[in-house]
Amino acid sequence: MxxxxxxxxxxxxxxxxxxxxxxxxxxxxxxxxxxxxxxxxxxxxxxxxxxxxxxxxxxxxxxxxxxxxxxxxxxxxxxxxxxxxxxxxxxxxxxxxxxxxxxxxxxxxxxxxxxxxxxxxxxSPVNKKYQQVAPEIQNAFAQKLIVEAAPALDPKLQALQSKVRSTLGISAPATEASRPAAGKASGAK
Structure with missing residues (x-):
C-alpha cells in the first residue's frame, strides 16, 4: 500500500x-x-x-x-x-x-x-535580426507592389471614385480630378 x-x-x-x-x-x-x-x-x-x-x-x-x-x-x-x-x-x-x-x-x-x-x-539572433529588418523589407515590397499594380488599378479606382461621387451627388474637386491615382498611391507609406 x-x-x-x-x-x-x-x-x-x-x-x-x-x-x-x-x-x-x-x-x-x-x-x-x-x-x-x-x-x-x-x-x-x-x-x-x-x-x-x-x-x-x-x-x-x-x-x-x-x-x-x-x-x-x-x-x-x-x-x-x-x-x-x-x-x-x-x-x-x-x-x-x-x-x-x-x-x-x-x-x-x-x-x-x-x-x-x-x-x-x-x-535566436536570426529572428531578432529578421524582426528589425522586416518592416523595411515589407515597406519596399509594398511600394513596388503599388507601382506595379497602379496601371491596372488606377482606371478602376478613378471609375469607382466617379461613381461614388455621382451616387452622392458630389462633383469632383479640380485638384483631385486632375491628379492621377498612382501619384497618390506612390506617396503613401
Missing part, C-alpha cells in the same frame, strides 16, 4: 513538474512576444480612429474652405487624444489577457519540445 501511494505521489509530482515546465516555457514565449502583443493592442485602438479620420476627411470637403483647416486640426487633435488614451488601456489589458488566452492555447497545442524549439527561435 505504501509503495502504491508513493508511486501515485511520484506520478502526480512528475505531471505537475511537466506542467510547470510547459507553463514556464509559455511565460517566456509570451515575454518574447510582448512587442507583437502590444502592436495588436495598438492596432485595435488605431483602427476606429483611422476610420473616423477618413470619414471626417470626406465630411470636411462639405465645409466652407475657410473652416476646413481649423476643423481638420481640431478633429485630428481629438482623435490623437483618443488614441493616446486608448493604447495604454488596450496594451495593459492585452498583456493581462495573453497568459489565459494565448498562453493557454500554446500549452494545449504544443508539446514541451515544440515550446522549447519555439522559444529558441524567438530568442
Amino acid at each position: 505504501k509503495k502504491t501511494l508513493l508511486m501515485a505521489a511520484l506520478v502526480v509530482a512528475a505531471v505537475g513538474a511537466h506542467a510547470q515546465t510547459k507553463k514556464q516555457l509559455v511565460d517566456k514565449i509570451l515575454a518574447a512576444q510582448q512587442p507583437a502583443i502590444e502592436n495588436i493592442a495598438k492596432s485595435i485602438a488605431e483602427r476606429p480612429a483611422l476610420q473616423m479620420m477618413q470619414a471626417a476627411g470626406n465630411a470636411l470637403q462639405q465645409l466652407p474652405a475657410d473652416k476646413r483647416e481649423a476643423t481638420g486640426k481640431q478633429i485630428e487633435a481629438d482623435v490623437r487624444k483618443f488614441v493616446d488614451e486608448a493604447v495604454p488601456v488596450l496594451r495593459d489589458r492585452a498583456m493581462k489577457l495573453a497568459p489565459s488566452t494565448l498562453g493557454a492555447q500554446m500549452e494545449e497545442k504544443f508539446t514541451e519540445e515544440e515550446l522549447k524549439a519555439l522559444l529558441a527561435w524567438l530568442e
Whole structure:
C-alpha cells in the first residue's frame, strides 16, 4: 500500500513538474512576444480612429474652405487624444489577457519540445535580426507592389471614385480630378 501511494505521489509530482515546465516555457514565449502583443493592442485602438479620420476627411470637403483647416486640426487633435488614451488601456489589458488566452492555447497545442524549439527561435539572433529588418523589407515590397499594380488599378479606382461621387451627388474637386491615382498611391507609406 505504501509503495502504491508513493508511486501515485511520484506520478502526480512528475505531471505537475511537466506542467510547470510547459507553463514556464509559455511565460517566456509570451515575454518574447510582448512587442507583437502590444502592436495588436495598438492596432485595435488605431483602427476606429483611422476610420473616423477618413470619414471626417470626406465630411470636411462639405465645409466652407475657410473652416476646413481649423476643423481638420481640431478633429485630428481629438482623435490623437483618443488614441493616446486608448493604447495604454488596450496594451495593459492585452498583456493581462495573453497568459489565459494565448498562453493557454500554446500549452494545449504544443508539446514541451515544440515550446522549447519555439522559444529558441524567438530568442535566436536570426529572428531578432529578421524582426528589425522586416518592416523595411515589407515597406519596399509594398511600394513596388503599388507601382506595379497602379496601371491596372488606377482606371478602376478613378471609375469607382466617379461613381461614388455621382451616387452622392458630389462633383469632383479640380485638384483631385486632375491628379492621377498612382501619384497618390506612390506617396503613401
